[in-house]
Amino acid sequence: MVDTPGLPARRAALRMMDAVLHRGETLEQAERAALRSINGPADRALARAIAAEVMRWLVDLDAMIDSATRNRLSDDAKARSVIRLMLVQWLRFGTPPHAVIATALPLLTGGPRRLAHGVFSTLAKREVKLPEGPTPSDAVMVRWGEKADSIVGALAEPPPLDLALKDHAETEKWTAELGGQSLAPGHVRLPRGTPIDELPGFEEGAWWVQDLAATLPARLLGAGEGKRVLDLCAAPGGKTLQLAAAGWQVTALDISERRLELLRNNLDRTGLAAEIITADALTWEPAKQFDAILLDAPCTATGTCRRHPDVLHRIGPRQIGEMAELQAKLLARAASWLPEGGTLVYAVCSLEEEEGRGQTGAVPLTQAPITAAELPAGLQPDAAGWLNTDPTMLPEAGGMDGFFIGRWTK
């Protein structure tokens, strides 16, 4: 049987939504399996875009669906998934309702097509509209409190593209050449969707892609002047590149050989150097001392929700608890390796208290408070000298990822 054009893309989008919402996979993991059977780049892009927009607007789409059904459809009902997909095509991509219906109903062959048709047509007749920004789920509201609305509201559009420059002295040159905006030495911001590998400077390794917030942990260690730093949990290597470019002798350690391969490629492209170790930081023992340690710990990554809206529907107390336990162990080990006079920076791209500030109580070192003078204009640490960033910060410039960063010395 020949498929309706565009049907494989919609089927793949449904599979991706299912993998994220019911199996806890990331959208990226889900993509690999779901897109395998799709050939054309346009269909792949469509499947990806549908699934990502459903994740971004899930709470609002579900509220619409619930407003048009007498008996609430269960969360895992296929009809609910298909109606979500239909609403996204109409409300986000501007596909006319009749075309949405024609391409989506074949997804429910042998299933409740009349129901999906009826719910979608009711909503189309009502001319429902999405709010200006996505609405947070109840679970996110409970965790993030009063900030939840503004953070999730800032997810309406994907973020701009941030580049980190190898040579901070060339900030003005690259800002002008790339036509971007710079918010800190060594930083250039470009409009979202800019194709990376066509930009000048990519081939020669003059810059790499890194969100402004993600550059802050390495910046807070200052210039290396030939001293030794251990980049613990280093791959794919954004912070390794920064540290090497800032004059540190870097040892980059990660448990994942696959991710370290990306780090090697990044070093090759930029002409920077680091010693690379594949090991589990929970059992590895250093053979030498380091003047500084940067622990960019594995985390739930809820701070990257602008780029990965699926994270907000996958992460709950169980995952946060597991990560917090791992982070506490890693922090204790890193702290125990620090010599007198050494500096430790801990970072997570998470907005969860347990992974950030909640980790600071047990570190047996002296806090080295972060100061506003060390940060890009407009950013402030909290009164105690810890730094929390989130997507609502520097709003006119396009926001930034969510991070927690703490610093100590021995």
Ligand SMILES: C[S@@+](CC[C@H](N)C(=O)[O-])C[C@H]1O[C@@H](n2cnc3c(N)ncnc32)[C@H](O)[C@@H]1O
């Ligand atoms: C947040 S990512 C690091 C990002 C990286 N610092 C950068 O800037 O590109 C966390 C990393 O921790 C690594 N990781 C997780 N558990 C680990 C362990 N027990 N030992 C070493 N690395 C681990 C993961 O493979 C992952 O690459």
